[in-house]
Amino acid sequence: MTALLELQQACLRHRLQPITLTLRADQRVVLLGASGAGKTTLLKLCNGALSPDAGSVHWCGQPHQHLSRRQRRRMGTLWQDLRLVEELSVMQNINSGALGRHGLLWALRNLLGPLDHDACLAVMSQVNLEPELIQQPVGKLSGGQRQRVALARLLHQRPEMVLADEPLSALDPTLAADVLNTLLLSPGCLISLHRPDLIDRFDRVLGLRDGALAIDAAPEAIHRDQLEWLYASA
Numbered sequence: 462m463t464a465l466l467e468l469q470q471a472c473l474r475h476r477l478q479p480i481t482l483t484l485r486a487d488q489r490v491v492l493l494g495a496s497g498a499g500k501t502t503l504l505k506l507c508n509g510a511l512s513p514d515a516g517s518v519h520w521c522g523q524p525h526q527h528l529s530r531r532q533r534r535r536m537g538t539l540w541q542d543l544r545l546v547e548e549l550s551v552m553q554n555i556n557s558g559a560l561g562r563h564g565l566l567w568a569l570r571n572l573l574g575p576l577d578h579d580a581c582l583a584v585m586s587q588v589n590l591e592p593e594l595i596q597q598p599v600g601k602l603s604g605g606q607r608q609r610v611a612l613a614r615l616l617h618q619r620p621e622m623v624l625a626d627e628p629l630s631a632l633d634p635t636l637a638a639d640v641l642n643t644l645l646l647s648p649g650c651l652i653s654l655h656r657p658d659l660i661d662r663f664d665r666v667l668g669l670r671d672g673a674l675a676i677d678a679a680p681e682a683i684h685r686d687q688l689e690w691l692y693a694s695a
Contacts (some may be wrong), residue, residue: 465535465622465649466507471516476502478673479516486621486649491660493653493676494669495692500653501541503669504624507651508538534561537620539644541627543611547600551590551610554599555581558618584613588643605636612643623650630655657688 466484471477477499484490484507494500505511506518509525518525521532537558545554549572556571559580570576575596582592588609594602599610608628615623625644629637644650645662652663660666660680668676668691676687 465521466651467517467519468506468513469517469519471506471513471518473502473506473511474514476672477506478671480674482667482674482677484622484649484651488649488665489645489647489663490649490651490665490667491654491663492651492667492669493655493657493660493688493691496655498669499672500669501626502672504538504626504651504653508536508624509533510538534618535621537615537618537623539611539615539623539625539628541630543607545599545607545611545614548598550596550598551585551602551613552576552578552581552595554610555584555614555617558614558616561618580617581613584616585609587616588612589639605632608632608636608640612640616643621648623647623652625650625652627653627655657692 465486468480468482470479470481472479480503492500492503502511506513509518509520512525520536523532546557552575553571556576559577560568578595581595585592585595590606590609590613594606599607602610623644628640628644632640641659641662644652660683663680666676666678666680666683667674670691675691676683
């Protein structure tokens with residue numbers, strides 16, 4: 462399988478030490494590490510939200526800064542803060558996931574009124590979101606409903622690789638299980654978690670400690686003492 466994402470000695474001063482990493486579209490990868498270890502920074506480097514101080518980050522063989530909008534659409538991100546527009550409806554927020562497939566006129570139409578109603582209902586069904594909420598402003602939803610809207614938006618984007626930043630934090634066990642199961646259906650993913658107990662759900666484990674890549678192995682090759690060291694105080 463061709464590499465989708467490649468980091469070559471990519472680093473950010475005082476936040477992330479040089480990291481060389483290759484991710485493929487057929488891999489489900491979990492990213493572990495204590496708070497402040499650099500997990501969110503690494504995810505932001507991967508999706509182009511941050512540029513490295515040194516080294517390089519390539520997506521589909523091209524530097525991030527040279528990617529077209531359609532190329533960027535092939536990677537989707539589920540942020541910890543969800544990044545929904547509270548004044549817009551559930552449908553409008555979900556449709557924002559499809560902006561990479563359409564032009565400016567389509568984006569304006571989405572702001573003005575209902576668009577792609579059936580497609581939005583389809584992804585809402587995938588995340589068990591009640592269809593009667595489709596015209597509801599996101600700001601009126603519960604935390605669990607908002608999480609599902611963000612997940613539906615990601616599904617509507619149809620990315621080849623998903624990046625997710627602590628998507629299970631503050632969720633009840635049932636919703637957390639639903640969200641993780643949906644993310645693991647993606648062709649490939651890199652998911653930041655504080656749940657070492659879930660590593661068996663993944664193909665590969667990356668562990669960050671003090672901004673350095675300290676673990677890169679299959680789940681079955683990792684010992685409990687390695688995980689304890691990863692989360693121990695430096």
